[in-house]
Amino acid sequence: MYQDATLQEINEALNLAWNAFQVYRKLPLKQRADFMRTIAKELEELGDEVLQKAHEETHLPEARLRNERARTIFQINNYGDACERGDWLEARIDTAIPKRNPPKPDLRKMLVPLGPVVVFGAANFPFAYSTAGGDTACAFAAGCPVIVKAHPGHAGTSEMVATAILKAARICNMPDGIFAHIHGAGNEVGEALVKHPFAKAVGFTGSLLGGKQLFDWGNQRKDPIPVFAEMSSINPVFLFPEKLKHSAVEVAKLYADSITLGVGQFCTNPGLIIGIDNNDLQTFIDSLGDEVKKVPPGEMLHTGIFKNYVERRANALSQDEVETVAASEVEPLFNQGTPTLASATAQAFINNPILHQEVFGPYSIVIRCKGMDEMLEVAKHVEGQLTSTLMATENDVRNHSELVDVVRNICGRFILNGVPTGVEVCLSMQHGGPFPATTDSRFTSVGADGIKRFARPICYQNWPDELLPNELKNKNPLKIWRTVNDELRKD
Amino acid sequence: MYQDATLQEINEALNLAWNAFQVYRKLPLKQRADFMRTIAKELEELGDEVLQKAHEETHLPEARLRNERARTIFQINNYGDACERGDWLEARIDTAIPKRNPPKPDLRKMLVPLGPVVVFGAANFPFAYSTAGGDTACAFAAGCPVIVKAHPGHAGTSEMVATAILKAARICNMPDGIFAHIHGAGNEVGEALVKHPFAKAVGFTGSLLGGKQLFDWGNQRKDPIPVFAEMSSINPVFLFPEKLKHSAVEVAKLYADSITLGVGQFCTNPGLIIGIDNNDLQTFIDSLGDEVKKVPPGEMLHTGIFKNYVERRANALSQDEVETVAASEVEPLFNQGTPTLASATAQAFINNPILHQEVFGPYSIVIRCKGMDEMLEVAKHVEGQLTSTLMATENDVRNHSELVDVVRNICGRFILNGVPTGVEVCLSMQHGGPFPATTDSRFTSVGADGIKRFARPICYQNWPDELLPNELKNKNPLKIWRTVNDELRKD
Numbered sequence: 001m002y003q004d005a006t007l008q009e010i011n012e013a014l015n016l017a018w019n020a021f022q023v024y025r026k027l028p029l030k031q032r033a034d035f036m037r038t039i040a041k042e043l044e045e046l047g048d049e050v051l052q053k054a055h056e057e058t059h060l061p062e063a064r065l066r067n068e069r070a071r072t073i074f075q076i077n078n079y080g081d082a083c084e085r086g087d088w089l090e091a092r093i094d095t096a097i098p099k100r101n102p103p104k105p106d107l108r109k110m111l112v113p114l115g116p117v118v119v120f121g122a123a124n125f126p127f128a129y130s131t132a133g134g135d136t137a138c139a140f141a142a143g144c145p146v147i148v149k150a151h152p153g154h155a156g157t158s159e160m161v162a163t164a165i166l167k168a169a170r171i172c173n174m175p176d177g178i179f180a181h182i183h184g185a186g187n188e189v190g191e192a193l194v195k196h197p198f199a200k201a202v203g204f205t206g207s208l209l210g211g212k213q214l215f216d217w218g219n220q221r222k223d224p225i226p227v228f229a230e231m232s233s234i235n236p237v238f239l240f241p242e243k244l245k246h247s248a249v250e251v252a253k254l255y256a257d258s259i260t261l262g263v264g265q266f267c268t269n270p271g272l273i274i275g276i277d278n279n280d281l282q283t284f285i286d287s288l289g290d291e292v293k294k295v296p297p298g299e300m301l302h303t304g305i306f307k308n309y310v311e312r313r314a315n316a317l318s319q320d321e322v323e324t325v326a327a328s329e330v331e332p333l334f335n336q337g338t339p340t341l342a343s344a345t346a347q348a349f350i351n352n353p354i355l356h357q358e359v360f361g362p363y364s365i366v367i368r369c370k371g372m373d374e375m376l377e378v379a380k381h382v383e384g385q386l387t388s389t390l391m392a393t394e395n396d397v398r399n400h401s402e403l404v405d406v407v408r409n410i411c412g413r414f415i416l417n418g419v420p421t422g423v424e425v426c427l428s429m430q431h432g433g434p435f436p437a438t439t440d441s442r443f444t445s446v447g448a449d450g451i452k453r454f455a456r457p458i459c460y461q462n463w464p465d466e467l468l469p470n471e472l473k474n475k476n477p478l479k480i481w482r483t484v485n486d487e488l489r490k491d
Numbered sequence: 492m493y494q495d496a497t498l499q500e501i502n503e504a505l506n507l508a509w510n511a512f513q514v515y516r517k518l519p520l521k522q523r524a525d526f527m528r529t530i531a532k533e534l535e536e537l538g539d540e541v542l543q544k545a546h547e548e549t550h551l552p553e554a555r556l557r558n559e560r561a562r563t564i565f566q567i568n569n570y571g572d573a574c575e576r577g578d579w580l581e582a583r584i585d586t587a588i589p590k591r592n593p594p595k596p597d598l599r600k601m602l603v604p605l606g607p608v609v610v611f612g613a614a615n616f617p618f619a620y621s622t623a624g625g626d627t628a629c630a631f632a633a634g635c636p637v638i639v640k641a642h643p644g645h646a647g648t649s650e651m652v653a654t655a656i657l658k659a660a661r662i663c664n665m666p667d668g669i670f671a672h673i674h675g676a677g678n679e680v681g682e683a684l685v686k687h688p689f690a691k692a693v694g695f696t697g698s699l700l701g702g703k704q705l706f707d708w709g710n711q712r713k714d715p716i717p718v719f720a721e722m723s724s725i726n727p728v729f730l731f732p733e734k735l736k737h738s739a740v741e742v743a744k745l746y747a748d749s750i751t752l753g754v755g756q757f758c759t760n761p762g763l764i765i766g767i768d769n770n771d772l773q774t775f776i777d778s779l780g781d782e783v784k785k786v787p788p789g790e791m792l793h794t795g796i797f798k799n800y801v802e803r804r805a806n807a808l809s810q811d812e813v814e815t816v817a818a819s820e821v822e823p824l825f826n827q828g829t830p831t832l833a834s835a836t837a838q839a840f841i842n843n844p845i846l847h848q849e850v851f852g853p854y855s856i857v858i859r860c861k862g863m864d865e866m867l868e869v870a871k872h873v874e875g876q877l878t879s880t881l882m883a884t885e886n887d888v889r890n891h892s893e894l895v896d897v898v899r900n901i902c903g904r905f906i907l908n909g910v911p912t913g914v915e916v917c918l919s920m921q922h923g924g925p926f927p928a929t930t931d932s933r934f935t936s937v938g939a940d941g942i943k944r945f946a947r948p949i950c951y952q953n954w955p956d957e958l959l960p961n962e963l964k965n966k967n968p969l970k971i972w973r974t975v976n977d978e979l980r981k982d
Contacts, residue, residue: 428585
């Protein structure tokens with residue numbers, strides 16, 4: 001339906017973005033924030049029409065899409081506010097000591113934008129992690145132009161959102177090239193974008209295969225660039241004995257919802273549940289199985305994801321020592337994902353890498369351990385994750401500190417007695433984690449700290465006050481927090 | 492003289508480091524800082540003997556080595572203080588809103604250590620960027636054990652410094668494996684270290700070839716790890732017309748010192764000087780040439796660096812349109828680097844990548860531009876740098892804002908009317924820059940912000956106060972700066 005961009009179009013977009021960068025990076029923080037707020041308004045202005053289009057393309061329910069757009073608008077405004085507040089600039093000033101031998105020069109540091117950022121839209125969040133999503137908002141806040149490659153699964157929605165961004169750019173007199181929207185169903189467009197000399201960073205949310213490919217392209221450049229890819233996570237949940245003894249049924253109900261929410265199409269879907277093989281766990285498995293059976297299959301985002309789910313689910317269920325505990329009692333139609341619960345022994349999990357792979361959809365596997373020692377063994381075999389969850393009493397936590405430490409060390413977000421689905425947009429959120437959850441655990445893709453993915457520090461040495469950027473001038477005209485001679489202050 | 496470590500020894504060191512990590516990462520910030528201060532003390536305790544050894548191995552003058560050790564001690568103490576102050580933790584708290592629909596959970600984030608860090612000692616700083624240098628200090632501050640691969644050019648010095656660190660570790664009851672010291676003259680040891688599953692980050696200062704190799708190894712792992720390599724920089728200096736009109740001779744004197752300081756063996760050595768081809772530039776070149784002639788050749792760090800200097804210098808001087816302006820009048824002995832000044836046209840520079848390469852030693856080339864437009868063209872062809880310098884009046888800066896912007900965008904530290912040599916150790920320092928200056932321009936290897944290279948954020952969701960780390964408890968027992976509901980506070 002949409003034509004893949006040609007190499008010439010890509011080149012034009014990047015050249016324009018590079019020119020826009022020279023202007024945009026010098027605009028005051030407030031102007032960047034106002035631009036972002038205008039995007040948020042224009043997104044609202046798209047009305048129900050864009051929800052309708054998104055529903056047609058992704059099969060997500062309208063209510064969910066309405067919420068997701070609201071969240072996207074909140075996100076843009078939140079990062080815009082953070083941009084203007086300026087804490088993220090990490091402004092530091094060390095004043096000169098001319099009498100020292102040798103004299104100490106005046107040194108002032110702040111973050112500056114990297115340059116044009118290429119953003120790849122996510123299949124599962126047509127608004128919040130796509131065209132005007134978190135990566136785009138972070139890049140604009142940092143001072144970077146953005147080139148979005150639309151996700152082919154919702155290219156029409158993406159086109160409408162792009163129109164809103166371009167309208168906001170016109171209203172705010174942004175330079176030509178501040179934003180570009182490109183289609184590309186194959187790999188060629190992505191490769192050309194990531195390898196273009198004027199692309200200076202990449203944001204991506206999607207599969208391990210896709211993200212790792214972009215990461216490799218970014219590193220294979222003559223000048224490697226940072227590629228932040230949020231990729232693969234099975235979000236382990238550890239069921240501790242005391243907790244399970246008291247609330248096996250409640251935990252099962254909670255998790256039935258979390259596993260099947262949105263047909264399981266969340267990067268924080270709990271795909272791995274680890275417990276001690278005893279009567280309490282059996283009660284949990286039985287209850288969870290009963291709940292899962294009751295949930296009807298739901299239509300998935302697109303046929304690629306559906307086929308992938310069918311294949312990976314079948315493959316996981318066919319492994320030695322894996323049994324199917326429960327599946328939805330309703331027969332699925334084409335493109336529908338069937339809620340499924342499996343189980344396996346700890347040894348099966350430890351020895352079989354296939355059971356570590358994400359099965360993207362409403363699927364989870366319960367791992368039965370012989371005791372806490374084996375649960376620790378399992379934890380040591382789990383790769384990097386966006387989240388880990390403990391279902392545990394305070395006693396459980398205190399009595400098993402080694403296990404708690406191991407579980408914490410594999411994740412970006414560490415949840416106690418909750419579910420991993422549901423990602424708050426706030427400064428304290430960490431949406432990232434050790435590989436393969438992301439390509440760089442030192443950054444987040446949710447929350448205003450995500451701005452820092454697209455910025456780098458620059459130090460001004462020996463500049464007179466009047467030639468310094470406002471962020472670093474003596475009088476602190478922007479009233480931002482700065483560390484002056486090792487002390488944080490705002491005056 | 493020293494045996495290369497065997498694969499078994501490397502494996503043992505990393506296994507021990509991994510075990511030490513489980514203990515060390517949980518120690519209070521104060522205990523980490525005390526350990527670092529004890530290292531600083533033990534470094535002092537090594538007395539003149541280690542200076543003598545370093546002099547024998549590197550041929551650096553004793554006074555310089557004494558200063559460098561003092562700087563190293565200052566650095567360790569400074570990062571130790573920063574570790575304890577805790578600003579680097581980026582603690583953020585968003586409190587729960589139970590009444591919201593859906594309820595907002597309590598979320599608290601802080602940086603935690605990545606794991607064992609492999610540090611490669613630098614040839615040119617036997618103390619400040621080697622065994623107990625900036626990378627090691629940053630890693631310890633972050634909460635990471637360290638495995639140092641000694642630089643073969645000063646392996647004996649490294650051995651002595653390692654002894655001091657191990658003694659400090661014993662005094663402070665640090666876990667076994669908190670620090671390991673490994674020798675390896677060939678590539679095999681480095682490769683085994685970077686590819687070991689328990690290595691979680693790498694710090695390196697050295698050549699482009701070496702740093703890029705480590706970066707590639709780090710990225711080729713099953714789980715890629717961050718490799719921060721500080722590599723190659725020719726530190727361009729732009730001579731603006733009004734400035735040069737008034738002070739060509741003074742600027743020349745200043746730069747003669749900077750180019751030949753320490754036989755030019757600094758990563759911030761000004762290897763590229765760009766001016767407008769007029770009488771003022773001729774005066775500058777003549778004066779600089781006269782000064783360079785007077786500086787005698789100096790003994791270089793080791794024969795590898797010497798041979799490399801001889802080859803690269805000869806290669807640069809033999810390029811079309813490059814002329815030798817001046818060389819030291821004193822005949823060099825074996826292993827001595829000859830101070831050298833060359834010059835070339837802007838077109839020669841633009842068209843010949845060899846003139847962009849670092850000639851590590853007391854060498855610099857002046858590029859003659861036909862006018863400011865051509866100077867801008869040259870600037871656009873300069874790759875990423877640790878530093879860029881403008882020698883310019885305020886008028887010069889104001890009149891050539893496009894050029895100023897381009898020059899700023901290629902560097903990590905942006906100097907006005909000074910020399911790039913001399914790197915302050917303070918929070919506002921940025922020692923890093925776009926590739927090939929480093930592998931990741933978003934981090935610094937000098938100043939306490941360098942700690943962040945080896946740490947990642949983790950978010951605690953829904954944890955009761957008594958189970959949270961002290962850094963995130965409600966009462967803020969450590970009195971660190973934290974962003975609470977978007978507001979920085981310390982109470």
